[in-house]
Structure formats: structure tokens, C-alpha cells
Amino acid sequence: MPGIQxxxxxxxxxxxxxxxxxxxxxxxxxxxxxxxxxxxxxxxVWAATGAKLVAFDPASGGVARTIDCPAHAGTAFDGTYLYxxxxxxxxxxxPATGGIVSSIPAPGNGGDSGLAWAEGSLWVGQYRDxxxxxxxPATGxxxxxxxxxxxxxxxxxVDGELWHGTWDGDESxxxxxxxxxxxxLERLEMPPGTNVSGLESDGADLFYCGGGPTGxxxxxxxxxxx
Numbered sequence: 631m632p633g634i635q636x637x638x639x640x641x642x643x644x645x646x647x648x649x650x651x652x653x654x655x656x657x658x659x660x661x662x663x664x665x666x667x668x669x670x671x672x673x674x675v676w677a678a679t680g681a682k683l684v685a686f687d688p689a690s691g692g693v694a695r696t697i698d699c700p701a702h703a704g705t706a707f708d709g710t711y712l713y714x715x716x717x718x719x720x721x722x723x724x725p726a727t728g729g730i731v732s733s734i735p736a737p738g739n740g741g742d743s744g745l746a747w748a749e750g751s752l753w754v755g756q757y758r759d760x761x762x763x764x765x766x767p768a769t770g771x772x773x774x775x776x777x778x779x780x781x782x783x784x785x786x787x788v789d790g791e792l793w794h795g796t797w798d799g800d801e802s803x804x805x806x807x808x809x810x811x812x813x814x815l816e817r818l819e820m821p822p823g824t825n826v827s828g829l830e831s832d833g834a835d836l837f838y839c840g841g842g843p844t845g846x847x848x849x850x851x852x853x854x855x856x
Contacts, residue, residue: 647819650804651851653836656691658845659684665840665847667705667715667745668784668828671725675838677847678705678714678828683723688832688849697728704745704785704828706752713752713767715742720752720770734770737763744785744794744829755782755794762794777812780805784829784840788852795826795839802826804837804850816853824848 657665662679669676674685674694678701685694700716707713711731712723718740722731736742737754744755744762751773754763762776762785776792780803784795792809796802800823806816820826820839828840837850 645814645817647803647817648853650818650820652821652824652848653851654849655841656686656688656847656849657841659686659693663845664827664843665845666703666743666827666842667701668830668838668840668847669705669707669712669745670830670832670838671707671712672833675830675832675847676705676707676712677840678703679845683712683714686847688836688838697723697725699723699728699730703743704755705830706745706747708747708767713745713747715745715754718742720745720754722767732768734765734768737765737770737772743783743827746785746787746830748787753785753787753792755785757781757783762792776807776809778805778807779812779814783827786829786831786837788831788833793829793831793837795829797825797827797842800825804829804839818850818853820850 667678677684683697703715738756743757746753751764752767760778764773780796783797802820804818825842826839827842830838839848
């Protein structure tokens with residue numbers, strides 16, 4: 631079948647992987663040598679780069695602004711506020727001022743990765759535990775947990791679809807999973823050595839993927855729904 635890439639793991643996977651269509655790369659950004667979390671506020675893409683959040687224009691690639699704050703892993707946007715994983719905490723940040731409004735414990739106590747906002751909840755990936763938690767954004771209480779069979783990096787929702795990134799050695803994928811069962815529905819395989827350390831949808835045709843230690847962000851075309 632055109633567009634299908636075979637790999638040694640495919641025999642154990644219920645869904646064969648398609649090759650991810652990378653349409654653009656951004657960065658690395660000045661003073662930022664690692665990218666973890668990614669989110670999109672409807673205008674800019676935000677990248678967590680360790681010591682700061684960097685907002686850039688996806689049309690031009692130009693940096694629009696930065697916020698100095700601990701930004702170690704997943705990032706999310708609820709329409710008003712940014713949420714940022716900083717070690718074992720999730721900070722709620724006012725993007726207008728850059729100030730931290732509130733803070734809650736992260737469910738993985740420092741082993742957390744991706745972060746997304748949907749349905750009034752935060753969705754937190756736990757990398758090595760291969761889980762995605764739906765949590766209360768006010769308290770951090772876990773509402774439910776979805777199991778994955780791969781390491782979980784970025785997490786995003788788009789049009790009712792739950793996707794997460796994986797990163798294992800030099801292999802990374804974007805995975806569309808059933809939010810009730812965790813079953814894999816679609817797989818987009820990145821080129822070898824192209825890491826996915828954060829994931830966000832633009833709400834339309836693209837995913838934005840953090841590139842880990844490369845300091846880059848990559849735009850990947852979202853598959854068309856049948």
C-alpha cells in the first residue's frame with residue numbers, strides 16, 4: 631500500500647505505520663538548545679525550552695516573545711492561560727504578564743512529559759510509565775488514566791481525536807488512540823533519529839512536534855479523515 635512503511639515492530643502492532651509528512655522545521659531558537667512541550671494559542675506556537683517559553687509565528691518562523699520561567703516538559707493553553715510542566719509541578723501562567731497564577735502537583739511527580747487541554751481538563755503524559763492522565767486543572771486530582779504500549783511524550787486533542795507522541799531510542803511516532811481503550815487507531819512514523827518531545831495540533835491540518843535536543847520544532851501534516 632502506498633505510503634506505508636514497514637518496520638520490525640509492525641508485526642506486533644495492530645495498525646501499520648504511515649510515513650510522517652514533515653512540511654516545515656523551525657529553530658533552533660537563540661539561547662534555546664532543547665525543546666520539550668509545545669502548544670498553540672490560535673496565533674503563535676509556544677515551545678518549552680528549559681529556562682523559558684518561546685512563542686513564534688508559524689507563518690514566518692520569527693520569535694514573537696519569550697517568557698522566562700521553568701519550562702521542562704509539556705505545555706498547554708486553555709484559551710486564556712498557559713500551563714507548563716516544571717519538574718514535579720504544573721504552573722498556570724498568564725501569557726499577558728508572564729506571571730505564575732497558580733500551581734498544582736504533576737501526577738508523575740517529575741516523570742511527566744506531554745500536556746494538553748481539552749474538555750475542561752488537563753491531559754498529562756507520563757513518559758516511562760506509558761500513561762496519559764486526565765486531571766483536574768485546579769487541584770491536580772487524577773480523574774482517569776489511559777494506558778499506552780509505548781513511551782508517552784507529547785499529548786494533544788483535535789476534533790475529538792486523542793494523539794500522543796512516542797520516543798524510544800532513535801524511533802518516534804505520532805499515535806492516534808482510542809481515548810476509552812487506548813487502542814491504536816493510526817500511526818505516523820517519523821524518520822529515524824527525528825525525536826518527538828512535545829506535540830500540539832493547530833486545530834486544522836498540522837501537528838507541531840518538539841524536537842528534543844535539536845532545539846527544533848517540526849510541522850507534520852495531519853492525515854485526512856476518511
